[in-house]
Amino acid sequence: MCGIIGYSGNRQARDVVLSGLKRLEYRGYDSAGIVVGNGSIQLVKDKGGMANLESILPEMKGQYGIGHTRWATHGPPLKNNSHPHLDCNEELALVHNGIIENNMALREELIERGHTFKSETDSEVIVHILEELYDGNLEDAMLKTVAKLEGSFALAAIHAKENGKIVGVRNISPLVVGVGKKENFLASDVPAILEYTDRMIYLLDGEIVTLTRDEVKIMNFEGKPVARNWQKVEMNLEGAEKSGYEHFMLKEIFEQPDVIMDTFIGANLNAENGYSINLRPDTIKIIACGTSYHAGYVGKYMFEEFAHVPTTVDIASEYRFSSATNSNPLIIGISQSGETSDTLAALRTAQKRGFNTLGIVNIVGSTLTREADNIFYTRAGLEVGVAATKTYITQLIALLTLAIKVGVAKKTLGIDEARHLSNQLRKLPKHVRTVLDNSEQIIEISRGISDSKSMFFLGRNMNFPVALEGALKMKEISYIHAEGYPGGELKHGPLALVTEDTPVIAIAVKDQTYEKMLGNIGEVSARGATVIGIGTEGDTELPKYADHVIFIPKVPPLFTPVLVSVVMQLLAYHVANVRGCEIDKPRNLAKSVTVE
Numbered sequence: 001m002c003g004i005i006g007y008s009g010n011r012q013a014r015d016v017v018l019s020g021l022k023r024l025e026y027r028g029y030d031s032a033g034i035v036v037g038n039g040s041i042q043l044v045k046d047k048g049g050m051a052n053l054e055s056i057l058p059e060m061k062g063q064y065g066i067g068h069t070r071w072a073t074h075g076p077p078l079k080n081n082s083h084p085h086l087d088c089n090e091e092l093a094l095v096h097n098g099i100i101e102n103n104m105a106l107r108e109e110l111i112e113r114g115h116t117f118k119s120e121t122d123s124e125v126i127v128h129i130l131e132e133l134y135d136g137n138l139e140d141a142m143l144k145t146v147a148k149l150e151g152s153f154a155l156a157a158i159h160a161k162e163n164g165k166i167v168g169v170r171n172i173s174p175l176v177v178g179v180g181k182k183e184n185f186l187a188s189d190v191p192a193i194l195e196y197t198d199r200m201i202y203l204l205d206g207e208i209v210t211l212t213r214d215e216v217k218i219m220n221f222e223g224k225p226v227a228r229n230w231q232k233v234e235m236n237l238e239g240a241e242k243s244g245y246e247h248f249m250l251k252e253i254f255e256q257p258d259v260i261m262d263t264f265i266g267a268n269l270n271a272e273n274g275y276s277i278n279l280r281p282d283t284i285k286i287i288a289c290g291t292s293y294h295a296g297y298v299g300k301y302m303f304e305e306f307a308h309v310p311t312t313v314d315i316a317s318e319y320r321f322s323s324a325t326n327s328n329p330l331i332i333g334i335s336q337s338g339e340t341s342d343t344l345a346a347l348r349t350a351q352k353r354g355f356n357t358l359g360i361v362n363i364v365g366s367t368l369t370r371e372a373d374n375i376f377y378t379r380a381g382l383e384v385g386v387a388a389t390k391t392y393i394t395q396l397i398a399l400l401t402l403a404i405k406v407g408v409a410k411k412t413l414g415i416d417e418a419r420h421l422s423n424q425l426r427k428l429p430k431h432v433r434t435v436l437d438n439s440e441q442i443i444e445i446s447r448g449i450s451d452s453k454s455m456f457f458l459g460r461n462m463n464f465p466v467a468l469e470g471a472l473k474m475k476e477i478s479y480i481h482a483e484g485y486p487g488g489e490l491k492h493g494p495l496a497l498v499t500e501d502t503p504v505i506a507i508a509v510k511d512q513t514y515e516k517m518l519g520n521i522g523e524v525s526a527r528g529a530t531v532i533g534i535g536t537e538g539d540t541e542l543p544k545y546a547d548h549v550i551f552i553p554k555v556p557p558l559f560t561p562v563l564v565s566v567v568m569q570l571l572a573y574h575v576a577n578v579r580g581c582e583i584d585k586p587r588n589l590a591k592s593v594t595v596e
Contacts, residue, residue, distance in 0.1 A: 002068060002071050002095075002096070002188070003024030003025065003068065003069040003097070003189070004024075004066070004095050004096075004156050004168075004186065004188045005017050005020035005021055005067045005068075005156075005185070005193070006064075006065070006066040006156045006168065006185065006186035007020075007064060007066075007166075007185055007186075008063065008064040008164050008165070008183065008184055008211055008213050009063060009064075009180065009183025009184065009213050010182055010183060011063065012062070013036045013062050013063055013064050013065035014034060014036050014057070014059075014060040014065065016185075016196065017034050017036075017066065017067035018053075018057065019195060020187055020193055021034070021050055021053075021067045021068075021069050021192075022050050023192045023241075024069050024189060024191075025069050030047065030048070030071065030072050030364050031045065031048065031070045031072070031077050031078070031081065031082030031083075032045065032046070032049065032050055032052075032067070032068065032069040033045025033046070033053065033067065033068055033083050033084050033095075034057065034065060034066075034067040034084075035065055035066055035084045035093040035158065036060040036061070036062035036064070036065035037062050037064050037065055037093075037158050037159075037160060037163065037164075038061050038063070038163075039163065040160050041086075041090070041091065041093050041158065041160045043084060043093065044057055044058065045079065045082040045084065046079050047077050047078055047082060049069075050069065063213070064158060064164045064165070064166060064212075066095050066157070066158055066166060066186075067084075067095070068083035068095035068097075070083055071381065072364035073099055073364075073379075074099075074103065074122040074123070075119060075120030075121045076364070080118050080119045081119045081120055083096065083121075083123060085118075085119065085121070085124045085127045086118075086127065087127050087130065087131035088115055088116055089131065091159055091160040091161065092127055092130055092157065092158075092159050093157065093158050093159075094123070094126055094130065094156070094157040095123075096121075096123035096126060096155055097153065097154040097173045098151060098152035098154060098171070098172065098173040099122060099151045099153075099265055099266045100123070100125060100149055100150065100151045100153065101150045101151035101265070102149070102150040103125055103151075106129065106148065106149075107124075110125060110128045110129070110132075113132070115128045115131075122151075126149065126153075126155065127157070129149075130142065130145050130157060133145055134159065137162075138157060138158075138159045138162055138165060138167045139208060139217075139219075142155070142157065142208055143208060143219070143221070143223055146171065146208070146221055147221070152171060152173050152261075152262070152265050153169065153171050153172070153173055154168070154169065154171070154173035154174060154175040154188065155168060156168045156175075164212045164213055165210065165211075166186055166211050167208065167209070167210050168203070168210075169207070169209075170204065170205060170207050171205055171206060172261070172265075173188075174189070174258075175187070175188060175203045176188070176190055176193075176201065176202050176203065177200065177201040177202075177209055177216055177230075178190075178194075178196065178199065179197060179199040179200070179201060179230045180199070182213055182214065183196070183213055184212070184213065184216055185211075186211060190233055190243070191241055191243070194233065199231070199232055200230060200231055200232075201218070203218070208220070208221070246577070247385065247573070247577075247584050248384035248584045249387055249389060249477070249573055249583050249584055250573055252383055252384070252385055252389045252390045253389050253390070253436070253569050253570060253573065255381075255390050256389070256390050256393050256429075256566060257429035257430070257432045257433050257436075258429070259378075259379055259380045259381065259393065260393060260428050260429050261426075261429050262379035262381075263378050263379040263380070263394040263398060263401075264397055264401065264426065266377065266379050267376070267401040277330075277356065277358055277373070277374040279405055279406050279409035280406070280409050280410050281309060281329060281330035281356075282327075282328065282329070283309060283310045283311070283312075283327055283329040284303050284309050284310070284312075284331075284332060285311070285312050285313075285314060285329040285330070285331050285350075285355075286300065286311065286312070286313045286314070286332045286334065287313075287314050287315075287316045287319045287331060287332070287333050287334075287343060287347070288315075288333065288334035288335065288340075289316045289317065289335075289340055289342050289343055290388075291387075291388040291392045291469060291472065292334040292335055292340075292343070292392070293315055293316075294392070294465045294466070294468050294469040294472065295334060295392055295395035295396055295399065295465075296313045296332070296334050296395075296399070297313045297465030298399065298462055298465050298561045299313075299399035299402075299403065301461065301462035301558065302399050302400055302402075302403035302558055303402075303403045305403070305558055306403040306404055306406070306407035306558075307406040307407040307412050307413070308407075308410065308412045309406060309410070316340070316343040316345070316346040317342040317345075319346040319349065319350075320345050320349040324353050328354075330355070330356055330357075330358060331355045331356065331357045331358070332357075332359075332360060332402075333346065333347045333357060333358070333359050333360070333368060333372060334359075334360045334361075334395055335359070335360075335361055335366075335368050336361070336362045336378075336383070336388060336391040336392075336395075337361075337363055337366060338361040338362070338363045338366025338367055338368035338369055339363070339366050339367050339368070343368070344367055344368060347359070347372060356374075357371075357372045357373045357374070358372060358374045358375070358376060359372030359376070360375075360376045360378065360395055360398050361376075361378070362377070362378045362379075362383075362394070364377065376401075376402065378391065378398050379394060380393075384584060385583070386585055386586055386589050387473055387476045387477050387572075387583075387586065387589075389569050392565065393565060393566070396561060396562050396565070397428075397562070400558070401425070404418050421556065424555065424556055424559065425559070428555070428559060428562055431552070431553040431555060432562070434552075435552055435566045435570075436566065436570075438550065438551075439570055441550060442550060442570045442571055442574060443574045445532055445548050445571070446571060446575045446577075446578055447574075447578055448530070449503040449575060450478075450578040450579050452501065452502070452503050453480065453481065454480065454482070454501075454502050455471070455480055455481070455482040455483075455502065455503050455505065456471075456482070456483055456484075456494065456498065456502060456504045456524070456529075457470045457471040457482060457483070457484040457485070457504075457506075457507075458486075458490070458504060458507065458520055458521075458524075459486070459507040459517075460486055460487045460488065460507075460513035460516060460517055460520075461511065461512065461513050462557070462558060462560070463509065463511075463513075463560065463561060463564060464484070464485075464486045464487075465561075466564050466568065467484035467485065467486075467505075468484035469484070469568060470482075470564075470565070470568035470571070470572070471484035472484075473568055473569055474568075474571070474572045474575065476586050476589065477572055477573065477576040477581055477583050478572060478576035478579055478581055479579075479581060479586075480575065487506070487513070487516060487517050487519075487520035488516065490523055490524070495524070495527070498529050499527060499528060499529065500527070500528030500530075502529050503529065503531075504521075504524045504529045504530070504531050504532070505532045505534070505571070506520065506521050506524075506531055506546065507534045508534065508535050508539075508545075508546075509535060509536045509552065509560045509564065510536040510539060510554070510557075511557040511560065512557075518542070521545045521546060522545060525545065525546075530547050530548075531545065531546040531547050531548075532546065532547065532548045532549075532550065532571075533545065533548065533549045534549075534550050534551075534567055535550075535552070536551065536552060536553075536554050536560075537551045537552065537554055538554065539551070550567050552564060552567065
């Protein structure tokens, strides 16, 4: 999730682009760069965050330019991999957000035709294709170029010979045009340019925009003109940082359809240290903390179902004190930040025992990416809220994708079945949006339980760890005591604490545990508890047992944790909001636990 900005007008482009990049740094913070045009093009870029770039930025004269702040996918965070990228003649400059899936094939063809590559990125192939197709008109070259690309991309490009012109493209990755007076802007997000204009044109997938100081022209990938008026944005700069949401946590919950797709599209394994992951392990051990532990716990069921691989899950702070055994598992360490001290210590313990390690991590360049043998990057972008939401969901997507890959490698999943699961996974963003559209019902339920002193969350099988995560979210941000239990454990002790003042959130989706969960709901209902059931659309039985039912779309059973988790996040958020809690920064908690 990188940040793009472009400017053409009467101001010095350097200053406008730099200001916008600072507001976009949350989209990428491992490298940044600016290019300004003025008869020729002047480029400055480097690894590190915006402060580093600003410290080395010279005076740059020119009234049009583009900039980029990077969140690395292909190639580590180094200066040569940072954007913008130049063509062989250093007349074309381009920035890119997204992933080019046919990058390797295109690169090989371009090298054969004499192009020299200076980076390891997938993005650089685009500027070399543009170079080949350029015949004096940048938008014509871009129209021909996008026809050769597969994947997701937002692009912005300039050419030294076309003074004041910027050409942008949107395909899945977002891009917005800012309309000014004798100046126009291009950006990944509204906050980057709201300082200068509140008139926005939102590009749609499959559109190319050409902007100069005086005009904005849009066409589709077929070359046909598109007419679209600008819209006035009713927000100030302070509110824009949250895109109009009251809290970052809510904004990040609503970003989940996009980050699910980003993680799925970008699913790959990077052998950071020259190793190759074993996709046919005899056993798997997952180590993590907190929310990442709950994601790993769900992952256990995925690996065992799709790949038939015995999988255990250990809390990272406990694993390092465990005894070595004769087994030789693949170790999967999960950490959003890549800096979680307990997870890093556990990973090092595993490596001392001779085990192959794989890290699932969100932050490029973090310690985990340097120390694990292999890395699977999630694509959640910067998450401001302390309580993990979109990073947790992308961990689930990473684990789902991995489990399918391992299942195919071990031949426990056929190719057709794996393809079917992948197609179902592609539909998850749409299903998550359906859940998000049901927020009003969840808000109403939240009001009724916000005064509670204690809550129970119940689930079975793969949705037991989802119940644990739901309880964690509730206690983290609302400060209500909450516990998650397997439904079958109620009668072994917890039922003694259930009263009419104890709401119970019960996950009763249509899977192999459904009938048993209805029985568990009956047990707590008999004690007077208010039951909030989470069930599958079309279920007519669950409403007979629960006081309230929140439905999720029908998906394969192992996909239900994603949708149920979104319900849990919204429930916790709205309870905390009714209680007036400090949602984004709950007391005593930090975003990343980097000390023991």
